[in-house]
Amino acid sequence: MAGLAADNLTCIKRDRVLFTDLSFCLSPGQLIYLRGPNGAGKTSLLRILTGLSAPESGQLQFNDEPLDKVRDRFNQQLIYVGHKAGINGALTAMENLRFWCAQHSTDFKAQQAYEVLARLGLVGLEDVPVRMLSAGQQRRVALSRLWLKQAAYWILDEPFTALDTDGIELLETHMREHVANLGAIITTSHQPLSKQAGPFTELVLEYRL
Amino acid sequence: MNTLINGIFKRDMALAFRQRSELAQPLMFLLMVITLFPLGIGPGPVTLQKIGPGVIWIAAILASLLAMERLFRDDFWDGSLEQYMLSGQSVAAIAAVKVLVHWLVSFLPLALFSPLLALFLNLTVDMYIALMLTLVLGTPLLSLVGAIAVGLTVGLQRGGVLLALLLIPVFIPLLIFATSAVDSAALQLPYRAQLAIIGAMLMLAMASAPFAIAYALKVSQN
C-alpha cells in the first residue's frame, strides 16, 4: 500500500505509556487530523513518523518498505514543521530559506521566495533578521517552506499557532490543494479544521494515566 | 558535498561573523585568565617560563569549554537541528562541517594572539614554535571530542558546568603531552614523539568523533 504506514507503534516517554499498538496509514490524497488532549502523545507520534524519535516498539513502512532502509527517499518527500520554527534569529528570512533549500536539495530561486513571502504577508520583512519579527511572522516564514519545496508528505505540528484568520485561511487552502494533488498531510491543531481544509480523517489519541 | 558547503559551511560562517562579539568573549577570558597567573604567583620571569606552557594550555582548555557551548545550542533550541536531521544529509558530515567552522573561528584569533601570550609568560622562540604546533594539532582534538559532550548536553538547561566536568578528565592526556612538548622545546630537546601522539589522537578523533556526535545529537532529540 502506498504511503506511510505505522504498524503497532508503542511510545513510552518518561516512563509513562503514551500509546500502544497504534496502526494507521497515511496515503497520498489523504489529510489526517490528529486530535487529543495535551499530553496525549500527538507531538511524540509526529516525531516518530518523521524519524526524529524512535518508538518503543513497532515499525514504520514507506511504500511497503521498512522506513529505516528508505529514509533518504522519504526525507526527500517530506516537509516537517514542528513546534520549533527551525529558523535562526540572526539570519534574515531570505537567508534562512536559502540555506534550508540548500540543505534539502531544493532549488532556491530568490524571485519565487519573495513571491511566497509576499503571499504570506511578509512584504518588506524579507531581509530583516528574523528575531525582529513577531511570533506570527516567524511562524509564517517557517511555513513558507510548504510553498518552496515540492514534497508529497507534510507532517505539521500545530501549524496554525500564532496565525491570524487570513493566515489560517491561506494555509488551509494550500493544504486542500496539496491533498487534491495527491499529497498527504498529517497535522495537529488545537482549533478544529474548517471546511477550507477539505475532507479529512480524524485520528484521536486519548490521555492515558 | 555541495549542499554541505552551501547549506552548512556558509551559513555557520555568516552566523559567526554576525555574532563576532560572542566569539570574542572566550578569547578575552583566555587572556584574562593568563594574566591572573603572574598576578597570583609572582612575575618572576623564570617561574613564568616554567609554568607558561601549562598555564596557556589549561587556559586554552577552559576557554574552549566556554566557546564550545554555542556549537549546537542555537540550532537545537530554534529547531534548525531537527531540519538538518530531516534533510537526508549525513548528520555525521553536518556535524563535522559545523565543528570545522567552529574550530576555524575559534582557533585563528587564538593563533593571532599567541605571540602576546608568549610574551606575557616569557616563552622562548623554540617554546613558542612548539606551542603553536601543539595548538594546531590539539585544538581540533578539543573541538571534536568536546562536540560529543556538547551534543549530549545541548538540551539541558544548565549544561555548562556539566560539560566541563565531563570533558576535563578526557582532555588530561592532551594536556600532558602538549605541555611536555613545550617543556622539551625549552630544554632544546626533541619533541616529535609528543606531537606524534597528539596527532594520533587527532586522527582517531577525526575518524570516529563525527559519528559519536551524530549519535549524541540523536539522543538529545529523543
Place this chain on the structure above:
Amino acid sequence: MWKWLHPYAKPERAYQLCVTLQPYFLWPGILCLVAGSIWGLAFAPQDYQQGDSFRIIYIHVPSAILSMSTYVAMAVAALVGTVWQWRTAFMAMIAMAPIGAVVTFIALFTGAAWGKPMWGTWWVWDARLTSELILLFLYLGVIALYGAFEDKQQAGKAAGVMALVGVVNVPIIHYSVEWWNTLHQGATISKFDKPSIAPEMLWPLLIALVGLALFIAAVTVMRMKNEIIRREYHRPWVKDLAARALGGDHAV
C-alpha cells in the same frame, strides 16, 4: 550464540534473574571478604620492609583492580544498551556506576593512607593514584550526566555515550599519566605493583579480591532490582509483586 541473553532485555525477566542471583553473590562474597580481610590484616606475615603498614594492600589492591573492572563492565553494559537498545542494559550500567565510584574512592583513600607511613604525606601524585583520581572523575561524570536528564531512557543513552568515550580514554589516560609521572619524578618506588610475594601473602589477597568482586556484583544486583522497580512501577507485574510483598511474605 548470545540468544540465551535475549530474554533479559525485558525488565521483568531481568528482575527475576537479579532475585535469583542475589544470594549467590552476596553470601559467598561476604564470606570471602571477611575471610580474606581477617587473614590479611591479622594473620599474614609481616612485610620485611614495611612492617604492618603494608597490610592495607588487602583492601587497596582489590579495590583498585575492581574499580577498573567495574568501569569496563559499565562500558560493556553501555555498549549492549546502545547497540541493541536494551533498557535493562542501561539500568545495569547506572546500577554499577555509584558502586564503582565508591570502590574507586576506597582505592584512593587506602592508597593515600598507605602513603603516610611510606612517604610521610597524605597524598602523593603517584601515577597509580593520579589515574585512580581521574577514573573517579570519569565515574562522577557519568553519574552526573544521568542525573541531569528527566527522561531516564534518554539519560541512559546519554550516560552510555559518556561511559564509552571514557572507556576508550582510560588506557590513554593511564599511559599518559605514567609517562607524566616518569617525566616529573623519575622512577617511583611503588609497592602498589603486584609484588612477587609469598603464597602466605598472596592467598588472602586473592580471596579478598574474589570476595570484593562478588560483593560488588551483589550490590549491583540489588541496585538493579531497585532501578527496575522504580522505572516500571506502573506495570502490572510490579503491582502484583508489591501486593504479594505487602500481603504475604516479605521475600522480594
